[in-house]
Amino acid sequence: MALVVQKYGGSSVADASCIKRVAQRIVATKKAGNDVVVIVSAMGDTTDELLDLAQQVSPLPPGRELDMLLTSGERISMALLAMAIANLGQEARSFTGSQAGVITDSSHGRARIIDVTPGRIRGALDGGQIAIVAGFQGVSQDTKDITTLGRGGSDTTAVALAAALDADVCEIYTDVDGVFTADPRIVPAARKIPRISYDEMMEMAACGAKILHLRCVEYARRFGLPIHVRSSFSSKEGTWVVSDPDSEGKEMEQPIISGVAHDRSEAKITVVGVPDKVGEAATIFKTLADAEVNIDMIVQNVSAATTGRTDISFTLPTSDGSTALTALKKIQERIGFESLLFDDQIGKVSLIGAGMRSHPGVTAMFFAALADAGVNIEMISTSEIRISVIVGQDDVDTAVGAAHRAFDLDADQVEAVIYGGTGR
Template sequence: MALVVQKYGGSSVAEASRIKRVAQRIVATKKAGNDVVVIVSAMGDTTDELLELAQQVTPLPPGRELDMLLTAGERISMALLAMAIANLGHEARSFTGSQAGVITDSTHGKARIIDVTPGRIQEALQVGQIAIVAGFQGVSQDTKDITTLGRGGSDTTAVALAAALDADVCEIYTDVDGIFTADPRIVPAARQIPRISYDEAMEMAACGAKILHLRCVEYARRFGLPIHVRSSFSSREGTWVVSDPNNEGIEMEQPIISGVAHDRSEAKITVVGVPDKVGEAAAIFRTLADVEINIDMIVQNISAAATGRTDISFTLPSADGTVAVTALKRIQEEIGFEKLLFDDQIGKVSLVGAGMRSHPGVTAKFFGALADAGVNIEMISTSEIRISVIVGQDEVDSAVTAAHRAFDLDVDQVEAVIYGGTGR
């Protein structure tokens, strides 16, 4: 008998009929002889509706009360799901994050899990019940106040509980069949990836792939917990995220590149004419850190000898653009830079693949494909298993399509053996 943790997102439980379908899937898993723990998000647009209500009351809701408000969303969906399971003749019990033992720090709105003590979940499983747990929420260790985990919180709840319960697998249900080699809306020939490593999945998440959140994959990697990303609308195998996708003795042709991710949510700021002195760059990025802005890529031009000045470009979430520009203008005189350029018409395209460690020439092939497609590269950054470029936002689609084809990822180019894995 296995212990299966399943997580269903908001769209999977957006209305009563969908909740009933999810209940059937849960009961089927239980009937197959598994213990089942289910993590559920708020129904559909509930969270947005609650945020809208809060905005009607005050433009600046206190974090503690906003968390209290938002956690009503999962409370509704988890109770309804438990009822739907009861209606199928199986016993289910719903638990809040606090009841499930999700202990966090006190940072309202983006609390971090510091401990998981799932005693009540274990008791429920021992008497044969299906446990339904509210995602996204916990209780602070110090103040006993209700907290929320922020973006991707429900996935993180699922992985953290699965790890604490020593589950055999954490299934993340979504509205697509798993992780794809590229966004199928851009590349119709994109294919679903049967198995991928934690490292690759983290790079994909960090580069804009929306299926799995970085934080949840990080957590799973730390505990060596297999994640199975699959569709709540079909029973097909999805994508397995594991430590070593090729450790099962099955000979398969490993692709060099696992996938092409893209992200249109960033903007680029260029600080023009920075005096080329020690500490100037540090001052710029300390200023940005002080206003809590996460920088992604950074490029510094070689200093022009004639002027003793350089340009520094970096990318950041577009939404933080105004705050960043305001903060930098405040230190313009002190630093002595000439001006700021702001461009939110950019996009990031990233190649991710553990295979590139052992395959030189990936960069050349990638850049060649982009050149052939007439795409101009504005910035470059690389990690051991990733190459990212910044391009014009209207060139993102061409860049993704060109890279996907260049690395033989299109469905019609792939050998059948790629699909040969048994899943797990």
């Protein structure tokens, strides 16, 4: 008998009929002889509706109260799901994050899980019951106040509970069939990836693939917990996220590139004419860190010998743009830079693949493909298993498609073969 943790997102429980369908799947898993723990998000647009209500009463609601408000969303979906399961003749018990033992710090709106003490969940399983747990929420260790985990919170709840319960698998249900080699809306020939490593999945998530949140994959990697991303609309196998995707030898040769991710949510700021003195860049990025701005890529031009000045460009979430600009304005005089440029018409395209480690020439091939497609590269950054470029936002689709084709990821193509090349 396996212990299966399943997570259903808001679109999977959007209305009563969705909930009844999900209940049938859960009952089928239970009847197949498994212990089942289900993590559920708020129904459809509930969270947005609650946020809208909050805005109507207060422009800047206190975090504690906003968390109290938002956590009612999962309370509704989990109770309804437990009822739907009971209606199918199986016993189910719903539990809030607090009841399920999800202990967090007290950072309202973006709490981090400190500990998971799932005594009541174990009790329910021992009693033959299906446990339904509210995703996205916990209880603060210090204040005993209700907290929320922020973006990707329900996935994180699922993985954290699965790890604490030593589950055999954490199934993340979504409205697509799994993780794809590229966004199928941009690349119709994109294929489902059967197995992918935690490292690659983390890079995918960090580069804009929205299917799993970085945080939940990190958590799963730490505990070696297999994640199975699959569709709640079919019983097909989805994508397995595991330590070593090759271990089962299912594929003779893993592709060099696992997928192409893209992200349109970033903007670029250029600090123009920074005096080329020691410590100026450090001051700039310290200022941004203090303002809690997340920086992604950074490029510094070679200083022009004639002026003794340089330009520093970096990318950041577009939503952090005004915070960053305001913070930098304040140090303009002290640093003595000339001006600030802001460009939100950019996009990031990333190639991800563990095969890069052992295959030189990937970068050259990627850049050649973009050049052939007429796409200009503005910035570049790399990791051991990833190459990212910043391009104009209008070029994102073209760049993704070109890269996908160049590395033979299109469906029905044969494995890519890379000839020689100049190394990365």
